[in-house]
Amino acid sequence: MNSRKAQVEAFDRLLTIMDELRAQCPWDKKQTLESLRHLTIEETYELGDAILENDLNEVKQELGDLLLHIVFYAKIGSETNDFDIADVANGICEKLINRHPHIYSDVVVKDEEEVKRNWENLKLKEGKKSVLQGVPKSLPALVKANRIQDKVAGVGFDWEKPEQVWEKLEEELEEFKVEVAKNDKEAMEAEFGDVLFSMINYARFLKIDPENALERTNKKFIKRFQYLEQKAASQNKQLVDMTLAEMDVFWEEAKRL
Known part of the structure; x- marks a missing residue:
């Protein structure tokens, strides 16, 4: 693994490249917070796919793509003097310190559930009016339901x-x-x-995790159905012309793979 010095140097290199791209590249010059948003969402899903497939090299690549987006947003923020990458990093550092009093203060906790409860209570003290305030409205419904339940459980409603x-x-x-x-x-x-x-x-x-469980089932179904399609094609058959019993033979074969 790289040393802390090498890690800092790599991050500084990325910041320098971002400065150069923003100044010189026609595409990068035009980007805004809004134009990058859908790309960031796409990159996040690609990272999720890589994690589910346990492809660590791909995880590394997708993390790099996401890190680029974070640096890009911070660069745009610096151009309007609203925030820069130091503000972003220091902001999350302060939040982590404040929300981990069992590490950075004298609070004692017995397990991870108590840590979660303290976390939600601290957010309310910081000014949030509801424990559900931090659940993004645009989350997919299944993920949103899981986050809602997790958050209310954090304050004992469970x-x-x-x-x-x-x-x-x-x-x-x-x-x-x-x-x-x-x-x-x-x-x-x-x-x-x-x-x-x-x-x-x-x-x-x-x-x-219900999202992971369902996605694993989706991938399993896709793999088996594509096997069915391939077997049918190898026999010069169209699925639409096959009976369900004929298709089921190939489906059972796919389940044994």
Whole structure:
């Protein structure tokens, strides 16, 4: 691993290159906070993919892309004298020190759950009006539900045992089945949302990340379905012309790979 000196030098090199690109490159000159936003989101998802696939070389590359975006935003901020990279770094340093009194002060905690509770309480003391204020509105619904539940649990609004959450899930499933029987689309959607919310809550109690779990299943399905497509093509067949029983033969083969 590189020394701290080498790490600082590498970061300084990146800052210098950013200065040069902003001054000389036609594309980089035109970028704004808003124009970079969707690219940053895309890079974040690419990092997420690399992490799920445990491709550490790709993780390294994607972290570099994200670091470039952070430096780019800070460069733009410096041009309007609103903030620069030092302000960004010092800001997060101060936040970490303030929110870890068990490290930088004399507060004693017994476990990670107490650390999380203290974290949420400290944010309220800093001026936030709600523990849910920090949940981005644009988060995908599944991720948002998980973050909502995690945050309210941080201030003690939570079930005590996984069994209680499972009972709630079963209750929501029954309510969903009732609405399905009535074929009331609006009520069905509402109850289905409650089922999903309860499933995500149960996953949290089991220490399962629901987004990761679902994405792993997505990748597994894609891999198996593409195998099915390849086998059909090798026999000069179109899926649309095959029976479900014929396709299922290849599907079962894919499951054994």
